[in-house]
Amino acid sequence: MSIKVAPSILSADYVNLQRDVELVEKAGAEYLHIDVMDGLFVPSISYGAGWVKALKPVTNMVLDVHLMVQNPERYVDEFADAGADIIGVHYEATPHIHRALQMINNKGVKAEVVINPGTSVDLIKPILHMVGQVLVMTVNPGFGGQKFLPETVAKIQQLNDLKAELGLDYDIEIDGGVNNETVKAAYKAGATVAVAGSYLYDKVDPAAKVAALKDATN
Ligand SMILES: O=C(CO)[C@H](O)[C@H](O)COP(=O)(O)O
């Protein structure tokens, strides 16, 4: 089975957002990745729960919300109520990662923990049983268009091994610098979902790029 594709709207044309969303959905993308940035955890400010609410009725894709926000537990209810299907919180963004994941699970939303390139998988072992998805950042968070960091592949492999060892069933998502070449090693190591922003949207034909990611992981 090929990798699930999660286009990041960070690189889409905001004035023609519905068009760009429909393009990738028709091409077979399963998730829509929504990057929320607060100007504190990461330098930029992007968009909030209002965008999730607006996108909910125009797509059947899984709304995959990546909170790059300090103390994300402050916003869990708001994003869940807006229609998020998955809410991801950074291990590095809160001293209360367990509580944040509890809150997401209590809302009936799939909980995701996110780790930066400098964060070890060992640190999230105690909470892996609480998540439906782990997001391994393959760049440092905050910006689209960066280069994939190959040293993150070992962490994907470790998470895949742990899944079997602990008898758990989470998806492993990768985010940052993903294209039809970099996706290959990550898929081989166990990645099941690939976020792609600039690769899909910066140049021509996002639909062909969705197909290329699937072909590269077939
Ligand atoms: O979380 C993110 C940035 O922090 C984005 O999802 C990611 O950067 C996607 O962009 P690209 O595919 O261009 O690297």
Ligand SMILES: [Co+2]
């Ligand atoms: Co992201």
